[in-house]
Every structure is written in structure tokens, then in C-alpha cells.
Amino acid sequence: MPRPPLFALALLSAAALGYEILLMRLLSIIQWHHFAYMMISVALLGYGAAGALVALAQRTLVRHFVPVFAGGALLFGVSAMGCFALAQHVAFNPLEILWEPSQPLRLLLIYLLLFVPFFCAATSICLSFSRFTGQVPRIYSFDILGAGLGCLGIIVALFALHPVDALRLVGMAGMAAAALACVECRWHRPWLPALLLLAAIVPAGVPGDWIALRPSEYKELSQALRIGNARVVAQRSSPLGLVTVVESPSIPLRHAPGLSLNASQEPPAQLAVFTDGDGLSALNRHDGRREPLAYLGDLTSALPYHLLRNPKVLVLGSGAGADVLQAVYHQASAVDAVELNPQVIDLVQGRFAAFSGKPYSAAGVRVFAGEARGFLAASTARYDLIQVALLDSFSTSSAGLYALSESYLYTVEAFQGYLRHLRPGGLLAITRWVTLPPRDIPKLLATAVAAMEGAGVPDPSRRLALIRGWKTATLVVKNGEFSAADLAALADFCRARSFDVEYYPGIQPGQANRYNVLDQPYFFDAAQALLGPEHDRFLSRYKFDVRPATDDRPYFFHFFKWRTLPELLSLKAQGGLPLLEWGYPVLVATLLQATALAWLLIVVPLWILRRRPRPQPAAGPGGNGAAVRRLPEWRAGFYFLAVGLGFMFVEIAFIQKFILFLSHPLYAVAVVLCAFLCFAGLGSRYAQRMPARAGDDRGRRQAALAVNGICVAALVYLAALPTVFRLLIGLPDPARIGVSVLLIAPLAFLMGMPFPLGLARIAARDETLVPWAWGINACASVVAAVLATLVAIHVGFTAVVLLALLLYAAAALACP
Structure with missing residues (x-):
């Protein structure tokens, strides 16, 4: 041949x-x-x-x-x-x-x-x-x-x-x-x-015009470019995102999320910075003077600086530098800033250095390009204030390469890590957009409570405060209980800026919802329920899913509940559809479409093949072709379906588990996916040489041996990886990448064997079924990519791995 x-x-x-x-x-x-x-x-x-x-x-x-x-x-x-x-x-x-x-x-x-x-x-x-x-x-x-x-x-x-x-x-x-x-x-x-x-x-x-990118007219970047004379002045691209800087000379940008309506100072000149056409952040003009930055003291995120004096600050997700300037304006003694995308830092410090005043080079400021959780895991420093910037998930903890919005910034384990890096009396401050009905803020509160309870804090309610402006809300968690002086300073800060105090220890109902008045005190009620005996009942009965996210289920932005969907659809004529988080319904729709089409692609060819004359197998050395039994198609189909689902489940789950160890979502995708595929390829080459007793069931014994190895290795990984990651997280990046490859290699090597062993077995029995079996495996891989995310949202990635092992075990039993 x-x-x-x-x-x-x-x-x-x-x-x-x-x-x-x-x-x-x-x-x-x-x-x-x-x-x-x-x-x-x-x-x-x-x-x-x-x-x-x-x-x-x-x-x-x-x-x-x-x-x-x-x-x-x-x-x-x-x-x-x-x-x-x-x-x-x-x-x-x-x-x-x-x-x-x-x-x-x-x-x-x-x-x-x-x-x-x-x-x-x-x-x-x-x-x-x-x-x-x-x-x-x-x-x-x-x-x-x-x-x-x-x-x-x-x-x-x-x-x-x-x-x-x-x-x-x-x-x-x-x-x-x-x-x-x-x-x-x-x-x-x-x-x-x-x-x-x-x-x-x-x-x-x-020609470039033929394939030039044409973003949706409804994305933030497209809307900004419709303003008169607005133009793109710089653009940087990487796997982390397409960063675009826009200037608008005729209608200047004034981006100050949550600025008090009492503010008397407007922001300085600004440039708009977008990531993938969304996630607007502002690059401020700064000439070294404090006065033009006064507006930064009138944001809800400024609250911690009125409770601390000259704090040592850590800013997670510093972006174009506004939060760093806020710390500088409030005379922080030192500022560490962490930003995932180094190209954003380069634009601020290089291309627009004259405009920005190079905030990352200010006295006492240090900038680190990396992922927030990874930076903290490798650091022993303690801070007076840890501030999580007002950024969506893609800007700080996700590369935009996955489905939905996995975010390791807002999990229970993340909060516990933040609190461990606070000095006694230090503050964790997280600012989010105000959404109505409330979704982000109740989930943040529930996460903070779960984190403190898990750390053994006897009364979390004594360590929380929540304020709200017309557009943003800031949650403050203290490493210790709030004092009377803290609460007086909080009240003065909010009164001067007409911010609403939604929760602090000892708050009375009449003290909430006074300035930016809502028809009901939603945030106050949510805080009372989450900090009281009605906690579990509130989580189950609330119209949105505000249960705490965890590292095993890192979907903070998943708020969807099916029982709320009819109500949202009934309100579409009144503008109610923006309340619908599209990610989850789209994921379910994708699964249904992919499953239906995959079923057709599996069943229709088999129906046609069954009605064709079957070729006689070639005679073997030990007898004639007629002695070979006909292959049961259902058994072969289930085998390749289970192997395809199992392979993708394990691959996707371990990509997620390595994100925190590699401290970078991009490294996790590149290293884990490449290592899985390459070592699986090597395993495939070895599969045909695997030892097994001769006989009619040789291929089945080989597949069972490989599956046993996969199950043992995966279970060992689930038990041992958290400890290994914790011990080795402080290694430099190249060393952690090498460790990751060594950890992945044995499991991936074994996972490369079941598919070629089964396909070779099919080929020996009935060559006409080889492309059909290959197609089943391909369809299963597509469905698995969607199904794994859906399972992880509800029960976590550990359950995804366990389900994969059950599928592999079933495949071994069904091996043709």
C-alpha cells in the first residue's frame, strides 16, 4: 500500500x-x-x-x-x-x-x-x-x-x-x-x-477590506465611534484581546463610574480603552498634580481611603490606571498594581506616556503583568487595602478563549486568599455595577459570608459594609470588626456625597435607600436576609442564582434561573429582556442543537449502511472470513461516543484546574491543551504495541488496560493536585510550565489509546464502519465541549472528571 x-x-x-x-x-x-x-x-x-x-x-x-x-x-x-x-x-x-x-x-x-x-x-x-x-x-x-x-x-x-x-x-x-x-x-x-x-x-x-473585522453596531466600541470625530488612535492585539484606544476631540469622554451627583470636579481629559470592543475603561490625562484627580475621591470606590490612613494598596485589574491614580490621590504609602494584559500596560506607559503621565512609574507604585490569583498565591506581602477594580471578567481573570465567563476573582477561595493577605484591620474593597433587580451585589455578599464562615470567623456581619451610588456599589470586608470611628467615617463619607448606606453593623431600616431612592430597599433587604437566619431560604427563593461561586464552579456571572424565564419574556415589551443573562440559555440552546444534529449524523448513515450488502471479511491465517462474527453497531457506537465524551470532559476540566497553578489563563490553554494532544498522540503510537494476551478479545483487553490506567491516574490527580499546586505555586513561570507538562503527560498518554485501539478493532472486523465510528467520536467531542460547561455550572469540574471516568469505564465494557 x-x-x-x-x-x-x-x-x-x-x-x-x-x-x-x-x-x-x-x-x-x-x-x-x-x-x-x-x-x-x-x-x-x-x-x-x-x-x-x-x-x-x-x-x-x-x-x-x-x-x-x-x-x-x-x-x-x-x-x-x-x-x-x-x-x-x-x-x-x-x-x-x-x-x-x-x-x-x-x-x-x-x-x-x-x-x-x-x-x-x-x-x-x-x-x-x-x-x-x-x-x-x-x-x-x-x-x-x-x-x-x-x-x-x-x-x-x-x-x-x-x-x-x-x-x-x-x-x-x-x-x-x-x-x-x-x-x-x-x-x-x-x-x-x-x-x-x-x-x-x-x-x-x-485585500484587507475583504476580511476586515466588522464588530456589531451594538458593541461599546461601535457606539463610541459613532460620536462625531471619534477615531481609533492605537490598537494592540494578542490572544488576551484586541485593545483599542479611541479619542473623541469634539465630544470629550467623561468616564467616572458611580461619580457622586454632588461632585464639583469633573474628570480630566480621557481616552477610551476597549477590550474586544467592550469593557470600557478610561485613560486619564495626568500631569503630576493632585487637583485634577479630585473626582476620584467622589466615587463609591473611594470609601476605603476614608477609613484608612496612608495605606499600602494592592489593585487587582488595574487596566488603564484609574484605580492607581485614585490610590496616589489619597496618598497611599505604596501601591502594587496587577494587570493581566501587558499590552495595556505598554500603551499606558509607552505609546501614551506623555498623556497619562506614566502612572505605573509614580513614586511608590509597582506594576506586575499577571493574573490576580496567581500573583497573590506566590506573594507573602500583606496590605492595608486590596481593591478589585471595576472590570468585567475578561479584563482580569479570563482570556476570552472559553465559553461563558469563568472568573476566579469572585470565588469563595479567592475571597479567603484576599483576606489572608490583609494586615490586621485591613480592608478588601470590591466595586461592581448596580443592576436591578440586584444580582452582582447579593452574590458578592453571599460569597464574602461563605468565605469568612469557611475561615472560622464567628460573626461575619460585624465585618461587612455596603454602600451604593446611582451607578455603582462598593462592598467592604474588614479583617476585624468595624469600630465606632469606622462607622462614623463611613456615614460622613456617604452623607457628603449622597451615597446610600445599604449595610453596616447595626444599621436600622430607615437609614438605607435615602438618596438614590429605589421603590424598595432591595440591597438592604438582601443583606439582612443573607446575614440572618433566612440565608438559605433567600438563596433558594430569589429570582436569580446568587449562590457563591467556588474554584470548582467559577461562574460568578451565572445568575440565570429557569423559573424566572417566563416572567422575563412576558416583560420583553417593557424592556425586560436586558435582565436575561444570555450565556446560560445560549449554552443550553447550543447543546440541544448540537445533540440533535449529532444524532442525525450518527443514525442516518447507520440506517443506510445496514441496508447495503455487507462485505465478507478477508480470510485470516487461522481460518476463513465467514468465521468472523458480525460487529454489533450499537456497541461500537456507544464505545466511540463514550470515549469522545470522556476525552473532552477530562481535557476541559484539567484546563480549568491548571489555570490557577499557571497563574495565567492563556498559559493554561496553550500548555494543557497542547500537552494533552501531543502526549495523547504518543500514546496512540504506543497503543498498537501494548502487551496483551493473543486471542479474539486482544483489542478489548488492551482498551480495558488503558481505561484502568486513565481512571487511576485521574483519581490520583484529583486528590493530589491541590497539594502539589500549593507547594509549587511559588516556582517561576518556566518551572511551573515544565511541572504542568510532566503532570499531564502520563494521563494524556493513556487517554490517547482507547480511540485508536477501538478504531483498529473496527477496521479488522468491518472497514465500512471506520468513518462512521470516527464521525461518532467527532460528534461526541462537540457535544462534550458544551455539556462539560453545563455540568460544571451546576456541580463543578470535579464532577465533570468523575463523569468522564464513568464514561471510560462504560466504554471498556462496551469495547467491540
Whole structure:
């Protein structure tokens, strides 16, 4: 048999996975992250559709293997760019999807467009397994190794390239894979590889206007650019986000969230800083004088500075530097600032140094580029004030590469870590937007109470204070009880600025809701319920989910409850839909769509294949083909379904668990995903050499051995990783990356074995089912990516791993 195009296969797999990650970046910029995830999840069913196509047309496609493989790779390269460009021109507005009948049809059109590139790449990959059934483990190893290197490669490329240029690179890789396949297979048309390599250069010459990013007109950046004379003055791109700086000379920006209505000083000149077109923060003009910064003393976030004198401050999520300037204005003795995205720091300190006055270089100020929790875990410093800036989750603790909004800033364990780094009498201050009905603030209160109770604090109610302005609210947690002097200073601060005191120890009902009057004292009532005997009843009966988030369930921004949905929908004519957190309903809709389509892609090809004449197996050395039993399809289907679900469950859960150890969400994605795929590829190569007794059930024994190893390793990891992480968190970044790779390697190596072992077993019994089984595994992977997040929201990532182990055990029992 001719050799399979292994290196072309690896390059195509790398391009396909790179395209998946890149699409998440691109669609997060032009839409919103949860809708981006929805679109990509459904589009990835192109892999399942490719398995169905190859299963139904296997003989014809295998007979023309080289042109079909090269054609699929070439079409992937072309459609990766072309279909994304067309998808951008579909006038889809997710905000209208519940009442505008044409919006679901437009979403379907986007699905179909993004489906095409994955379908083309997957057809070539799946056909390789069908053509070279005797080399399944070897082919799978190159497939998954290529995917791992593609994951790492696209993340590295996004540091150097704008996302649009990275899209060109993906297109070129697909076309280059087509040329490489012709060379490896020694096709008889020697001029074709040269022609295909020439075609691979074409994406570099595609006009920028054809594939330029067109963000939704409803994103904050689009709205800002509609202001007269507003223009983009700087832009920086990385896997952490597209940072855009906007200047508006004719209508100056005045961004002061929660500024007191009594304030007499307006903010200085400002530039608007956006991340992925949202998350507005202000870059202030600063010439070194304190007077222009006086407005920073009239924000709710200024409260801690009126309770402390010359504090040592830690600012988490410092962004463009407004919170650092607030500390400088209040004469903090020292300021440590932590910001996830180094490009934001570079813009503030470099490109706009003359405008900003370089706040991170002010006396007593130090800046650290990193993730907030990781910085604290590796630090032994203690502070008088730890301030969590008014930023959404993507700006500080998430890279925007995941579904929904995982945030490790607002978990019970995070609060306990903050409190451990406070000096006696120190304050933790967290400012959030005021939402009505209240959601963020009750959840913060519940989290603070749970954190203190877990740390053994006898009466958390003596250590909490909450104030509210017209737009923001600030929660203060003290490492100790509030004194009478503290409460007097708090009352004076709020009275002078007309801020409402919603809770402090000993507050009376008439003292709340006095200035920014609501029809009911929602925040006061929530605080009383959470700090009293009605705590559990309040959490269960409240219309939104305000249970504390944990590191195992880091979904602070998940407030959705199904029983509230009918009421919200009934209020849509009155503007009630903004109360609907889109992430969770979109996730459920994605799961339903992906599951329904996956079921069709599994059942329909099997129904057709069953009605075709079955080929007789080839005679083996020990007898004739008729002696080989017919393979039970249901058993094979369940095996590959369980293995696909289990692999993705474990992979996703461990990415989350390594985020805090690696102290960076980007490192977790790059290191964990790449290591999982690469070592799984090595495990696949070893699978065919695994020792097992000879006989008809040899493959089943090998699969059972691998599954036993997976279960033991995963359970050991669940028990030991927290201790290992705690002991080694202080190591430098390169050392922690190396430790992570060493920890992942054994588990990933074992996880690479069940799929090729099962597929090789299928190939030995019935070659016509190879693409069908491959398609089942692909469909399961797509469904698992959505289902894992849904399970984690409700019961945590540890439960996701345990469910994966049950699936692996079931797969071992069902191994064909």
C-alpha cells in the first residue's frame, strides 16, 4: 500500500484546530463570546458530517484518495477565509433573536458558512483512516500531534499577528497541506504540488477590506465611534484581546463610574480603552498634580481611603490606571498594581506616556503583568487595602478563549486568599455595577459570608459594609470588626456625597435607600436576609442564582434561573429582556442543537449502511472470513461516543484546574491543551504495541488496560493536585510550565489509546464502519465541549472528571 500523507495530515489538523481557536477570537471581537461559542460549536459538527459522507461514499472516495484529500485541504484553505468574510456580512443581531423572525434564519446561515471549512478538513482527515485501516494508531498519532502543535502555534502567532493576518496564515496552511499530500503520495502529476504551493501564497494578497473585522453596531466600541470625530488612535492585539484606544476631540469622554451627583470636579481629559470592543475603561490625562484627580475621591470606590490612613494598596485589574491614580490621590504609602494584559500596560506607559503621565512609574507604585490569583498565591506581602477594580471578567481573570465567563476573582477561595493577605484591620474593597433587580451585589455578599464562615470567623456581619451610588456599589470586608470611628467615617463619607448606606453593623431600616431612592430597599433587604437566619431560604427563593461561586464552579456571572424565564419574556415589551443573562440559555440552546444534529449524523448513515450488502471479511491465517462474527453497531457506537465524551470532559476540566497553578489563563490553554494532544498522540503510537494476551478479545483487553490506567491516574490527580499546586505555586513561570507538562503527560498518554485501539478493532472486523465510528467520536467531542460547561455550572469540574471516568469505564465494557 502507498504510504499515508502523515505530515500533510498533521499540518491540516494543525490548521483546523488553529482555525477553531482563531474563530473564537474573531467572533468574540465582532459579536459576544457566548454567541461566538454557539456558532463554532454547531459549525464543528462539520467533523461529524464528514464522517457520515465518507461512510456513505467510502468506495468512491477511497478510490480517488489523493485528489479528494488534496481537494479537501485546498477547499479548507479557501473557505477558512471566504466563509468567515461572508459570515461577517450576514446582518445577525443576537439581541433581536427572540422577537425578530429573520434572526434565527440568519444565525442558521452563519452556521452553514462556518460549517464548510471544518467539513472540508474533516473529510480529508476521516478519509485517511478509511484508506489506511491497517495504520490507524499511526495516523491518529499524527492527527492529534498536529492538532496539539496547531493549538500552540496559533496562540504564539496571535502575539505577533493581528487576528485577520492569522486568518491568512491558517488559509495558507490548508493549501500547503494539499501540496504536501501530493508530494508524500507521489502523485503522477509532478507540476501539481508547485501549483498548489503557489496557491498557498494567494491568501497573503487578499485585500484587507475583504476580511476586515466588522464588530456589531451594538458593541461599546461601535457606539463610541459613532460620536462625531471619534477615531481609533492605537490598537494592540494578542490572544488576551484586541485593545483599542479611541479619542473623541469634539465630544470629550467623561468616564467616572458611580461619580457622586454632588461632585464639583469633573474628570480630566480621557481616552477610551476597549477590550474586544467592550469593557470600557478610561485613560486619564495626568500631569503630576493632585487637583485634577479630585473626582476620584467622589466615587463609591473611594470609601476605603476614608477609613484608612496612608495605606499600602494592592489593585487587582488595574487596566488603564484609574484605580492607581485614585490610590496616589489619597496618598497611599505604596501601591502594587496587577494587570493581566501587558499590552495595556505598554500603551499606558509607552505609546501614551506623555498623556497619562506614566502612572505605573509614580513614586511608590509597582506594576506586575499577571493574573490576580496567581500573583497573590506566590506573594507573602500583606496590605492595608486590596481593591478589585471595576472590570468585567475578561479584563482580569479570563482570556476570552472559553465559553461563558469563568472568573476566579469572585470565588469563595479567592475571597479567603484576599483576606489572608490583609494586615490586621485591613480592608478588601470590591466595586461592581448596580443592576436591578440586584444580582452582582447579593452574590458578592453571599460569597464574602461563605468565605469568612469557611475561615472560622464567628460573626461575619460585624465585618461587612455596603454602600451604593446611582451607578455603582462598593462592598467592604474588614479583617476585624468595624469600630465606632469606622462607622462614623463611613456615614460622613456617604452623607457628603449622597451615597446610600445599604449595610453596616447595626444599621436600622430607615437609614438605607435615602438618596438614590429605589421603590424598595432591595440591597438592604438582601443583606439582612443573607446575614440572618433566612440565608438559605433567600438563596433558594430569589429570582436569580446568587449562590457563591467556588474554584470548582467559577461562574460568578451565572445568575440565570429557569423559573424566572417566563416572567422575563412576558416583560420583553417593557424592556425586560436586558435582565436575561444570555450565556446560560445560549449554552443550553447550543447543546440541544448540537445533540440533535449529532444524532442525525450518527443514525442516518447507520440506517443506510445496514441496508447495503455487507462485505465478507478477508480470510485470516487461522481460518476463513465467514468465521468472523458480525460487529454489533450499537456497541461500537456507544464505545466511540463514550470515549469522545470522556476525552473532552477530562481535557476541559484539567484546563480549568491548571489555570490557577499557571497563574495565567492563556498559559493554561496553550500548555494543557497542547500537552494533552501531543502526549495523547504518543500514546496512540504506543497503543498498537501494548502487551496483551493473543486471542479474539486482544483489542478489548488492551482498551480495558488503558481505561484502568486513565481512571487511576485521574483519581490520583484529583486528590493530589491541590497539594502539589500549593507547594509549587511559588516556582517561576518556566518551572511551573515544565511541572504542568510532566503532570499531564502520563494521563494524556493513556487517554490517547482507547480511540485508536477501538478504531483498529473496527477496521479488522468491518472497514465500512471506520468513518462512521470516527464521525461518532467527532460528534461526541462537540457535544462534550458544551455539556462539560453545563455540568460544571451546576456541580463543578470535579464532577465533570468523575463523569468522564464513568464514561471510560462504560466504554471498556462496551469495547467491540
